[in-house]
Each structure stands twice: as C-alpha cells, then as structure tokens.
Amino acid sequence: MGKKKSALLLVLYTLLLALLCVICTVSFNYGTNGLYRFSSILELTDKDADLGGEYGANGSYGGGGYSTVYYPEGVISAKEYQDDLGGIADEAERADYEAKYRAYANGTLYLEVGTACNEEGEALASFSAAFDAAVEKISDRYERLHTDGARVSVRDDYTVEVFLPQMMENEYYAVSRFAFTGELSLRYGTSEDTATDALKIKVGETVADYVSGVSAGASGGTHYVVLNFTDAGAKAIANATESAGSSSDSSDSSSSSTTNYLYIYVGDTAIISLTVSEPITNDALYISGSYTAETANTTAILLDTAISGTENDLAFTVGDALQIPAAYGTNALMWLYISFGIVFVAMMAFFFVRYRLLAFAHLYTYLLFLFSAILCVWAIPFLYLSVEVYIAFLFASLLLSAGNAMTFEAARREYALGKTFASSVKTGYKKSFWKIFDLHIVVALFGFIVYFIALPGLQAAAFVLGLTAVFSGLGVLLFNRFAWAIMAALSKKQGNFCNFKREDVDDE
Amino acid sequence: MMNKRSKLLYVWVAVSAAILIAGIVLFALFGFNTSLDRPASKTVDVSYNVVVELSEENKNLLSEASEAAFAANGVTYEEKLELEGQADPNSSSQSEFYPTGNDFTLRYVFDADVSSEALANAVTAINEAVDAASLGTGASVTVTTHTLSLQTFNESLWRAAVAVLTGAVVALIYVGVRFGVGCALTGLAAAVNDMLLTLSFFAITRVPVYAFAPWLYAAIAAAASLGLWLVRCMKLRENAKDPAFSALAADEAVAEMCKATDKAVFALAGSALVILAVCAACMFSGGAAVFAGALVPVAAALYSSTLLAPALHVRVKAAFDKIKAKRARYTGKKRAARGEE
Numbered sequence: 001m002g003k004k005k006s007a008l009l010l011v012l013y014t015l016l017l018a019l020l021c022v023i024c025t026v027s028f029n030y031g032t033n034g035l036y037r038f039s040s041i042l043e044l045t046d047k048d049a050d051l052g053g054e055y056g057a058n059g060s061y062g063g064g065g066y067s068t069v070y071y072p073e074g075v076i077s078a079k080e081y082q083d084d085l086g087g088i089a090d091e092a093e094r095a096d097y098e099a100k101y102r103a104y105a106n107g108t109l110y111l112e113v114g115t116a117c118n119e120e121g122e123a124l125a126s127f128s129a130a131f132d133a134a135v136e137k138i139s140d141r142y143e144r145l146h147t148d149g150a151r152v153s154v155r156d157d158y159t160v161e162v163f164l165p166q167m168m169e170n171e172y173y174a175v176s177r178f179a180f181t182g183e184l185s186l187r188y189g190t191s192e193d194t195a196t197d198a199l200k201i202k203v204g205e206t207v208a209d210y211v212s213g214v215s216a217g218a219s220g221g222t223h224y225v226v227l228n229f230t231d232a233g234a235k236a237i238a239n240a241t242e243s244a245g246s247s248s249d250s251s252d253s254s255s256s257s258t259t260n261y262l263y264i265y266v267g268d269t270a271i272i273s274l275t276v277s278e279p280i281t282n283d284a285l286y287i288s289g290s291y292t293a294e295t296a297n298t299t300a301i302l303l304d305t306a307i308s309g310t311e312n313d314l315a316f317t318v319g320d321a322l323q324i325p326a327a328y329g330t331n332a333l334m335w336l337y338i339s340f341g342i343v344f345v346a347m348m349a350f351f352f353v354r355y356r357l358l359a360f361a362h363l364y365t366y367l368l369f370l371f372s373a374i375l376c377v378w379a380i381p382f383l384y385l386s387v388e389v390y391i392a393f394l395f396a397s398l399l400l401s402a403g404n405a406m407t408f409e410a411a412r413r414e415y416a417l418g419k420t421f422a423s424s425v426k427t428g429y430k431k432s433f434w435k436i437f438d439l440h441i442v443v444a445l446f447g448f449i450v451y452f453i454a455l456p457g458l459q460a461a462a463f464v465l466g467l468t469a470v471f472s473g474l475g476v477l478l479f480n481r482f483a484w485a486i487m488a489a490l491s492k493k494q495g496n497f498c499n500f501k502r503e504d505v506d507d508e
Numbered sequence: 509m510m511n512k513r514s515k516l517l518y519v520w521v522a523v524s525a526a527i528l529i530a531g532i533v534l535f536a537l538f539g540f541n542t543s544l545d546r547p548a549s550k551t552v553d554v555s556y557n558v559v560v561e562l563s564e565e566n567k568n569l570l571s572e573a574s575e576a577a578f579a580a581n582g583v584t585y586e587e588k589l590e591l592e593g594q595a596d597p598n599s600s601s602q603s604e605f606y607p608t609g610n611d612f613t614l615r616y617v618f619d620a621d622v623s624s625e626a627l628a629n630a631v632t633a634i635n636e637a638v639d640a641a642s643l644g645t646g647a648s649v650t651v652t653t654h655t656l657s658l659q660t661f662n663e664s665l666w667r668a669a670v671a672v673l674t675g676a677v678v679a680l681i682y683v684g685v686r687f688g689v690g691c692a693l694t695g696l697a698a699a700v701n702d703m704l705l706t707l708s709f710f711a712i713t714r715v716p717v718y719a720f721a722p723w724l725y726a727a728i729a730a731a732a733s734l735g736l737w738l739v740r741c742m743k744l745r746e747n748a749k750d751p752a753f754s755a756l757a758a759d760e761a762v763a764e765m766c767k768a769t770d771k772a773v774f775a776l777a778g779s780a781l782v783i784l785a786v787c788a789a790c791m792f793s794g795g796a797a798v799f800a801g802a803l804v805p806v807a808a809a810l811y812s813s814t815l816l817a818p819a820l821h822v823r824v825k826a827a828f829d830k831i832k833a834k835r836a837r838y839t840g841k842k843r844a845a846r847g848e849e
C-alpha cells in the first residue's frame with residue numbers, strides 16, 4: 001500500500017473513531033443557560049435496576065425502578081387509617097371506625113375485623129390462605145413478564161410489595177393491571193351494564209372449559225393479544241355473537257344497527273371492550289389496538305392467569321408508589337466507568353511496552369470494537385447496561401486482546417527467523433487464523449445458545465458475549481490487519497515500528 | 509514422561525468430589541445465601557406529605573430526628589434511601605409513573621435481626637420529635653416499620669441452568685468436530701466440574717450473593733473453562749500434526765501440551781482475575797460483590813484446565829488412541845485380505 005493512500009485511510013479511520021467517540025461517550029449542555037442537552041449513546045442506553053444515576057439537563061434519574069404495595073381487601077395502611085380517622089368528627093362514628101380495625105405489626109397495618117382478623121386481631125385462617133394463593137398468582141404474573149430486576153416481596157405478612165425496573169417502557173401499566181384479581185369472564189351486550197355472560201358457563205364448569213389460554217404476539221410491527229377458545233368456547237362465542245352486525249331494531253325505519261360489545265373482565269374490572277360488527281366464528285380471538293410489546297404481554301399474562309381465578313379471590317388496592325434508586329448505589333455507574341478506564345489503560349500499557357507503535361493498531365481495533373458494542377447495546381431493544389453485560393463485554397475484550405497478541409507474537413516469530421515484514425505478517429495471520437477462529441466461534445456459540453434459553457438478565461449478558469465475540473473475531477482477523485497494514489506502511493523501519501527483532505546468528 | 513499433575517488424577521477427582529458432595533448437601537439444606545437481595549429485612553419509612561411544596565429544611569429535620577432516635581435506641585441502619593413519591597398506579601388510562609412533587613419518603617433499611625422493640629421505640633421517638641416540630645400547613649408524617657420476604661422466581665433459575673449446560677454441550681460438539689471426541693468429552697467433564705465447583709463454593713462458604721448471581725457465575729465458569737481448554741486442545745492438535753510429537757504416547761502428548769500452553773493459560777486466567785479484581789475494587793457498593801464473586805468461576809476454570817482436565821485427558825486420550833489403533837489394525841487386515849484375493 002502506498003504511503004499517501006495509507007495516510008489518507010489512517011486519517012479517515014481516525015476521524016471515524018473520533019466521531020464515534022463523541023457520539024457514544026460525550027454528553028453536554030448547550031444553548032442559552034444550557035437549555036438543550038446532547039446526550040451520548042452511553043447516556044441514552046437503558047440501565048438495569050442495579051445501575052443508575054442522574055442524567056439529562058433537568059437531572060432526571062435513569063436506572064433503578066418503581067415500587068408500590070398491594071393491599072388486600074380488609075387490610076389498610078397506617079397512613080390510610082390515620083387519615084380516615086382524622087376525617088371523622090363525630091365521636092360515635094370515630095369509635096365505630098376504631099372498633100372496625102385492629103392494629104397489626106406494631107401499627108404498620110390495620111386489619112378489618114371479620115374480613116381479615118378476629119376480634120383479638122389475629123388473622124383469619126381463611127384470609128391467610130386466600131392471601132397466600134394471591135401472592136402466588138401475583139408472583140407468577142411478575143415472573144412471566146421476564147423482566148430483569150422485577151421483584152415481588154411479602155411485606156408485613158399481609159401486603160405485597162412489587163418492584164419493576166425503570167428501563168421498562170410501560171411499568172405503570174403492568175403494576176396497575178397486575179393488581180386485578182378474580183376470574184376471567186367474557187360479557188356480550190350493548191353496554192357494560194346490560195352485557196351478559198357470553199360463554200354461558202354451566203354449573204360445575206369454569207372458564208378454563210371455554211378458554212384454553214391467552215398469549216401475546218406481533219405481526220408486522222402490530223402487537224396483539226390472542227384468546228384461544230376450546231371447541232365449547234368457540235361454539236359459545238359464535239352463538240353469543242351470531243346477531244352481531246344484523247339490523248336489530250325493526251321499529252326503526254332507518255334500519256340503523258345497534259352497536260354490540262364484547263367485554264373481557266378480570267373479576268369486576270373490564271380490561272378490554274371490543275366492538276363486535278360480525279359474529280365471531282374462529283377458535284381464536286385476535287385483539288389488537290394501541291398495544292406495545294410490553295402492554296400486549298402484560299394484558300395476555302393478566303388474562304391467562306385469570307383463567308384459573310375464582311370469584312373468591314382476594315381483591316387488592318394499589319398503594320403509594322415510590323421511585324427506588326439503583327440497588328448498587330448512586331455512583332455505581334460512575335465507578336463502573338472508572339474500572340473500565342483502569343482496565344483499558346492497563347491493557348494499552350501492556351501493548352505499548354511490548355509492541356511499541358504497533359499498539360496503535362490494537363488501540364484502533366479495540367476502539368472500533370468498543371463503540372460497536374455500545375451502539376448495539378443501545379440500539380437492540382432487549383439489551384441494556386448491567387454489571388452482567390459489562391462482565392460479558394470484558395470477557396470478549398480479553399478475547400480480542402488475546403487474539404491480537406497471538407497474531408503479533410506469531411508475526412514476531414516469523415520476523416525473527418529472517419522473513420520480510422510483509423511475509424511475517426501474512427504467515428503470522430495464516431498460522432493463527434484457525435486458533436482465533438475456533439476460540440471465537442466456541443465463545444460465540446456458547447453465548448448465543450445461552451441467550452436463546454435463559455431469561456433476562458443472563459440472557460442479555462449471554463447475547464452481548466456472543467455478539468462481542470463475533471465483533472472480536474472480526475476485529476482481530478479483519479480490522480486489526482487493516483490498521484496494521486496502513487500504519488506500518490507509513491513507517492520506514494517496520495520492524496522497529498512493531499518492536500520486532502531479528503534472531504542473532506553467530507557466524508563462525 | 510507423564511508429569512506429576514497428570515499422575516494425580518485420583519487426587520483431583522477426590523478433591524472435586526468432596527467439594528461437590530459437600531456443596532450439594534449444603535445447597536439442599538440451606539440453598540445459597542442470597543442475603544444481598546435482602547430476602548428478610550426491616551425498614552422504617554418516614555413518609556412526608558405536603559399539599560403545597562416540599563421543604564428541604566423539613567426533609568433535613570425528619571432525617572436528623574430519625575437518625576437521633578435510632579442512635580438513642582441502639583439500632584444501626586444499613587442503608588438510607590431518599591425516595592420520591594410517584595403517581596399512584598391505580599389509573600387504567602395512565603401509562604407512566606411521574607413524581608407527584610409533594611410526597612417524600614425516607615427509608616431506613618435494617619438487618620432482619622434488629623430488635624422490633626427497639627425499632628418500635630425509635631418510631632415512637634420519631635413521632636414525638638415530629639409532633640414537637642412545626643412542619644407547616646398540610647404536612648403529615650407517617651412512620652412505619654416493615655418486614656420483607658422476597659419471593660423466588662424459579663423459572664429464571666432452572667432456565668439458566670438448562671441454558672448454561674446446553675450452551676456448554678453445543679460448544680463442545682464443535683470442539684468434538686474440530687479436535688476429536690476425546691477433547692470434547694474432557695472439556696465437557698471440566699466445564700461441568702467447574703460449574704458445579706463454583707456453585708458448591710457458594711453453597712459451602714455461604715458467601716452472600718444476589719439471587720441471580722450463582723447462575724451467572726456458572727456461565728462464567730463454563731465459558732472460562734471452554735476457553736482455557738480450547739487453548740490446550742489447539743496445541744494438542746498442532747503437536748499431533750508434527751512428526752516429532754505425533755508418535756508420543758497419551759501421557760507424553762498431554763505433558764507436552766501442558767508444557768507448551770501453561771504460560772498462555774496462566775496469562776489468560778490471570779488477566780481475567782486481575783480485571784475482575786480491579787472492577788471489584790473500584791465498585792464500593794453491591795456491584796463489588798458481583799465482581800468479587802466472579803473470581804471464583806475463573807479460579808475454578810484455572811484449576812481444572814491446569815490440573816484436572818490434563819490428568820483426565822491422559823486416560824481419555826489413551827482410550828481413544830487404543831480404539832484408533834484397533835481400528836487401524838482391523839482396516840489393515842481387511843486391506844491385506846483384499847490384497848490376497
């Protein structure tokens with residue numbers, strides 16, 4: 001490669017890396033009084049519930065998550081009890097209210113006599129059993145969200161504390177919907193008040209005999225919820241909706257048709273209302289609308305778990321919500337970046353000492369690898385920054401560094417034997433190609449297989465491991481060789497450039 | 509020329525077996541110590557609610573009153589959080605949380621063993637201090653203590669276990685195709701051993717971990733084990749092609765392999781250990797525990813790739829060499845018979 005061509009390519013490569021560096025890592029305010037903000041890719045990347053910090057011009061918090069408490073019927077918080085009591089002026093009413101509740105857990109909760117506890121303030125066995133069943137159902141719902149960081153805890157024996165990470169787009173939707181309990185029912189009619197059971201469930205049967213399951217799906221960017229009916233369910237829904245779309249008001253000379261609706265209930269709450277313009281004759285009901293992937297999934301989980309619900313399920317009220325900062329502390333993200341800085345400097349120090357200016361080839365390859373990884377973690381919807389993802393990235397970084405060192409050493413050995421510089425590099429790559437290929441393919445295979453089976457956050461880390469292993473392989477075998485070629489072409493003494501030496505041969 | 513470590517296969521197997529059995533028994537009895545996830549803790553929430561505007565002065569007053577009450581009652585909190593109240597999630601038309609601007613909670617987290625009585629006394633003292641202070645019109649303060657117990661999500665645990673095992677098997681099938689079935693079998697044994705050793709370490713020592721961490725560590729153990737064993741396999745195959753080494757017996761071939769690759773294996777594992785140690789040292793909070801825990805699987809992978817796997821591979825290679833020799837004799841006899849015809 002000619003010197004001019006090399007210099008031009010090197011300048012272009014440097015400019016590309018500089019541009020990527022600014023886009024990926026530099027955030028700043030601009031405009032009058034710093035009104036606007038340029039947010040780097042790293043700043044925009046989702047952080048899991050363990051990492052977080054204050055980003056943005058307005059100091060908004062990124063990372064962490066939201067927590068709230070579900071109170072079962074018959075249980076109220078100390079705050080609600082005090083507020084209610086404070087609002088009653090009449091002494092007799094006040095006494096009645098006080099007699100209605102018993103303090104529980106040092107006055108943290110108040111249990112309603114007859115519903116949740118007896119006169120002595122001891123929880124009723126039936127209430128405890130119903131609460132345990134409800135906790136199991138709520139846990140099941142949150143687990144099925146498959147969201148890294150989602151947590152369900154029993155608080156003070158008789159309330160449920162739930163937590164969802166801020167990186168979810170519709171965490172509010174999930175928290176509010178998952179509080180609904182009771183059985184799934186489908187009602188059909190012209191209004192919510194007059195709608196009747198569409199499935200005509202007989203005595204001794206449950207909704208499970210009519211609805212086999214509910215799932216979420218997507219097609220061409222549209223997300224939907226699918227209700228799958230059993231044969232009996234398909235028949236029942238077809239019978240219930242057979243009059244849909246036909247003119248029903250014979251007295252009206254304008255032959256206007258009445259709008260019919262299908263309401264999907266969980267307990268006493270209508271979750272979905274559908275306009276039915278023609279009979280439903282399929283064994284699956286596809287419901288689309290303004291769903292996102294998360295809201296469709298949340299709705300499907302809610303409806304699916306409600307199939308096994310009963311009318312005796314405990315009802316819940318949602319309490320105050322709080323924003324919870326990152327679990328690893330306020331500055332965890334900054335320390336993570338600092339740790340990366342130290343590792344990066346140590347790595348470069350090793351390469352500069354061992355290979356002198358050839359370390360620049362490794363530096364360019366590594367920076368390209370780093371920025372590609374940052375861009376991918378930001379752009380791929382299910383990826384986010386977490387300690388697990390960072391460990392996977394470090395593992396691939398080690399792979400890239402080892403791969404580059406392997407090719408440098410192979411070329412060094414060839415050069416020492418007396419070969420020309422170009423021949424040494426060529427032979428070095430040839431000798432180490434399959435080693436590097438095998439090493440990377442095995443790690444990438446492992447990463448992608450784990451990704452396909454595991455759930456978040458191991459899934460995210462495994463995908464990043466697989467992806468960065470591929471980047472590392474390409475980096476070592478392609479980009480590093482390219483950087484080496486254009487940099488070495490600018491040097492007069494290419495052996496010195498790489499700190500390569502010939503073997504001393506004693507002439508006797 | 510069998511080297512010393514290859515002769516000690518039974519010692520390495522015994523060491524691994526002892527650790528694994530102890531680990532399995534203790535895991536069955538107690539599970540992992542996931543106290544970093546706070547499966548049981550007590551919290552005191554000092555909730556401050558105003559109609560008009562939150563005052564920094566009042567926030568500080570609550571904070572000072574609470575901490576003085578805890579000190580007076582001899583209880584020490586482990587964590588203090590200042591939490592912003594959000595829109596209550598009870599509207600089906602809303603889709604996002606947002607700060608209400610007039611709800612604030614000071615949350616003090618205590619160990620589960622902290623005396624409930626002492627906390628109750630502290631709460632009384634905080635309430636008295638709040639009553640004595642003037643917090644402005646419309647302000648209300650509620651102080652409560654809470655006990656938490658985390659629910660386990662089992663699906664993520666078993667899927668992680670299946671994922672790591674399947675990943676290791678598939679990767680080793682590739683190793684089998686490229687380097688021979690013997691190498692794949694030894695690699696599989698080493699990877700499974702490293703995963704179980706890592707999990708056993710945490711079950712035996714009861715080192716506190718996050719609930720998600722054990723399977724992350726198992727995955728690291730498998731990946732590190734695969735990587736290090738692959739370095740050995742590459743040399744073994746390279747030597748097999750070299751006329752100077754191809755005629756060596758299994759023990760000699762493995763000894764040569766170890767001699768040539770020890771430096772690379774130590775360099776790789778050492779670098780990984782140093783990187784993780786640096787990250788653990790840099791993170792002062794919970795993240796440090798994740799990095800520190802990750803040292804264990806790398807150490808396990810180093811152990812097996814240095815001691816157990818080479819010793820095991822001597823036997824595996826010898827068995828495969830025997831089969832190969834038998835097959836070669838059989839093919840030779842067949843050819844000879846065909847020649848006679």
